[in-house]
Amino acid sequence: MIKKCLFPAAGYGTRFLPATKSMPKEMMPIVNKPLIEYGVEEAIEAGMNGMCIVTGRGKHSLTDHFDKNYELEHQISGTNKEDLLVNIRDIIDSANFTYIRQREMKGLGHAILTGRELVGDEPFAVVLADDLCVNPDQGVLSQMVALYKQFRCSIVAVQEVPREDVHKYGVISGEMIKDDLYRVDDMVEKPEKGTEPSNLAIIGRYILTPDIFELIEQTEPGKGGEIQITDALLKQAKAGCVLAYKFKGKRFDCGSVEGYIEATNYCYENVYLKSQDTKTNKK
Numbered sequence: 053m054i055k056k057c058l059f060p061a062a063g064y065g066t067r068f069l070p071a072t073k074s075m076p077k078e079m080m081p082i083v084n085k086p087l088i089e090y091g092v093e094e095a096i097e098a099g100m101n102g103m104c105i106v107t108g109r110g111k112h113s114l115t116d117h118f119d120k121n122y123e124l125e126h127q128i129s130g131t132n133k134e135d136l137l138v139n140i141r142d143i144i145d146s147a148n149f150t151y152i153r154q155r156e157m158k159g160l161g162h163a164i165l166t167g168r169e170l171v172g173d174e175p176f177a178v179v180l181a182d183d184l185c186v187n188p189d190q191g192v193l194s195q196m197v198a199l200y201k202q203f204r205c206s207i208v209a210v211q212e213v214p215r216e217d218v219h220k221y222g223v224i225s226g227e228m229i230k231d232d233l234y235r236v237d238d239m240v241e242k243p244e245k246g247t248e249p250s251n252l253a254i255i256g257r258y259i260l261t262p263d264i265f266e267l268i269e270q271t272e273p274g275k276g277g278e279i280q281i282t283d284a285l286l287k288q289a290k291a292g293c294v295l296a297y298k299f300k301g302k303r304f305d306c307g308s309v310e311g312y313i314e315a316t317n318y319c320y321e322n323v324y325l326k327s328q329d330t331k332t333n334k335k
């Protein structure tokens with residue numbers, strides 16, 4: 053039903069300088085896998101096979117990652133190192149990767165609009181790879197796709213965050229229509245302290261209906277002088293319906309050093325070591 057997933061990935065990742073001076077932030081590894089690969093896996097698990105990546109200058113390693121590397125593969129062919137490439141080979145075989153360059157950084161709304169040519173006229177998902185979301189039973193995108201099937205409108209993922217952190221996020225308020233699901237009536241991008249409509253913060257997972265593109269086109273620059281997807285979504289909510297879903301699972305803010313370290317420790321213990329155990333048991 054939803055086949056495409058858009059990854060805005062043109063940002064500079066300044067919070068991780070100097071590491072991100074020549075390496076895209078999306079390629080920073082969490083244990084042995086780049087951040088964006090976790091997002092791609094989540095999209096595949098949710099039934100998507102079109103990965104639409106909005107890149108920028110200096111992001112060649114990202115495009116190379118989702119492609120064959122004949123020289124490397126030749127070198128390790130027949131050795132036990134081949135196992136390490138099984139996962140990424142499966143990803144490359146099961147999904148199509150398309151790319152478009154965002155020439156100027158004018159905000160998340162602008163990045164999403166840049167991806168329009170890749171997405172076309174169909175509902176699609178958006179993943180901000182900085183937000184690493186894990187849930188062993190069912191990934192966050194897959195939970196959202198199930199809701200989309202029922203409600204057929206745009207859906208944003210939200211999480212309760214401490215009041216003192218609310219100003220770092222897009223924030224929603226709305227009426228709860230069933231457990232963990234809200235019909236949005238207000239949305240503010242990074243509200244000033246003391247003016248936040250709730251503590252339900254938008255996390256980097258969205259399902260968007262294609263009319264959002266027109267709405268972004270009509271959206272003036274907002275917070276920080278940038279074109280904000282939050283502002284376009286508020287228009288959509290007022291004209292029709294936008295849902296906010298308090299997802300099941302953990303989320304790590306890998307755009308911050310603390311969140312990145314937490315994600316690394318969590319994935320080492322709960323993903324990496326478990327996959328090693330499975331391999332040992334198979335042998």
Ligand code: G1P
Binds near residue numbers: 160180241255
């Ligand atoms: C973006 C969105 C914001 C959202 C956040 C989630 O902000 O604009 O609404 O809450 O992602 O990570 P950014 O973190 O890119 O400034």
